[in-house]
Amino acid sequence: SYLNREQYGDRPLLMGQFWDSPYANEREDGNPVYTATYQIKKDGRAVKNVYDQWSAQHFVEDNPGHTVDHAYIITDARKGSEPVYDPDFTMVFPRMYSAQRNHISAYKEWSDFKGRPMRTKDREGKPTIIYKPTFGENMKYFFSYQMDWMYWRYFMWNFAGRQNDIQGSGNILEGNWMTGVKTIDAERLGNQRLLPPSMTQNKGYNHYYLLPFLLGLIGLVYQMFRHSRDWAVVMLLFFFTGVAIVIYLNQTPYQPRERDYAYVGSFYAFAIWIGLGVFALFDAARTMQQKELGTVVGAAFGLGVLKYLVESIGDGDHAISYAILYMAVLGGVVLALFFVLGRTTRNEPVAGLLAVIIGLAVPGVMVAEGWDDHDRGNRTPARDLASDYLESCAPNAILFTNGDNDT
Structure with missing residues (x-):
């Protein structure tokens, strides 16, 4: 999931939801999450999986006849983890999809949103009206903002x-x-x-x-x-x-x-x-x-x-x-x-x-x-900070990063 950049979420491109699209009843399976482990085997068959090399080596030392191999196991099958949106509330080339409150207000401002009223039911099954952006409003946001x-x-x-x-x-x-x-x-x-x-x-x-x-x-x-x-x-x-x-x-x-x-x-x-x-x-x-x-x-x-x-x-x-x-x-x-x-x-x-x-x-x-x-003459804070970080690391250290600073 790290290499697939799943931490950034997903966004629709050609077909998808807008910010207030209700969910359909069913949900789809997501991509399973695999984790690297040390797999302990005996006679070619897997006995157990551990997550650190130290534990695997000590288990083999205490239990002759076992070997250690590398294996990836599914730690999260992500069954039913992907929402499916009501097709009546999706649109072609969706541009205004985020449900964050500040994004919604900006969507409405950039698109001069008025919307088209559509009847549906809320999560409790009660009738309600949702205003769906028109395709013209969607395209106005695309041209004016994006x-x-x-x-x-x-x-x-x-x-x-x-x-x-x-x-x-x-x-x-x-x-x-x-x-x-x-x-x-x-x-x-x-x-x-x-x-x-x-x-x-x-x-x-x-x-x-x-x-x-x-x-x-x-x-x-x-x-x-x-x-x-x-x-x-x-x-x-x-x-x-x-x-x-x-x-x-x-x-x-x-x-x-x-x-x-x-x-x-x-x-x-x-x-x-x-x-x-x-x-x-x-x-x-x-x-x-x-x-x-x-x-x-x-x-x-x-x-x-x-x-x-x-x-x-x-x-x-x-x-x-x-x-x-x-x-x-x-x-x-x-x-x-x-x-x-x-x-x-x-x-x-x-x-x-x-x-x-x-x-x-x-x-x-x-x-x-x-x-x-x-x-950029005499602007050294970024260089100095990077140097301080690296000077504090041992030789061949592995650096873990956070957010979008993963390059």
Whole structure:
């Protein structure tokens, strides 16, 4: 059970319960628990099992003709240990399954829960009504919390900017992503010109102005149209180390720590597109046609306008549409610059040098903004504590750990 991580419990993925699903009458058997023992044998037949080597050896010494072997025995058959939920109260792709009280309240908040009333009987057989989340509410929690807050937010920390290094649980003051473009950030987080020094002087207050994100999008689009098979490989890497992990983890609210490290593989994949974005700018000077330039810029502006209209109809903020339009303008200017450069000078070394300068300027902004909160110089408590632990152990000691520190 230790190697199977059973101490962490189970979570439904494709089909399962929600937080208030009643049990069915029957229960299923769980996986039996095996324990390593020293098995004492005589004439090839098991006589008894003991759990420590000392007892086994002394028994054999006191009882000639016996031998000791290793054996695993079932110490907990776990018969009827797995609950079975009433199928009327299960759903496809369940996201809100935890019955912890604080999780339930957060589920309701993130999903705008109203529920669908369903008649059933309680444990005493009395009629009762349970409000079951609709599939739409289930998916709203998935997109608003698991995808937006627990993935997209971390993604944008790395490629757009970060508000601070305070762990957040959904409010606008802690742990959000931000760009440094005040018009965009004001839509999501309020007027950024009125922030007190306690917030602006936080070492995690990093503004990348969407520059890494824009360069990555340029590389993504470039590879998709010029080398679609290579793009598919990178996209699969991006998906399975990002969104697929979100689906598999099926995270509950109020995680004990920020989980950005779980998705670092997808950030690496996007960094590939950032690198290709630099080459895409150089290649624009060599091969881009005026029609292609107009199509790319026009599509970006069209997407921004369409998103703005959708946001207006839905009475939402305009942060995303403003960000798209901002990147359309900035990206359009940069692509047009390389297009004109290629048409007027036809000097590939100059175009290459300019692309390299832009390629260095973007990570330069990231270094300037993020160095202070990534500097690990003179931070020794973790190392010192680990050293103290190990110094107190005998040679070849076996260390037992607790909780999720089992690596």
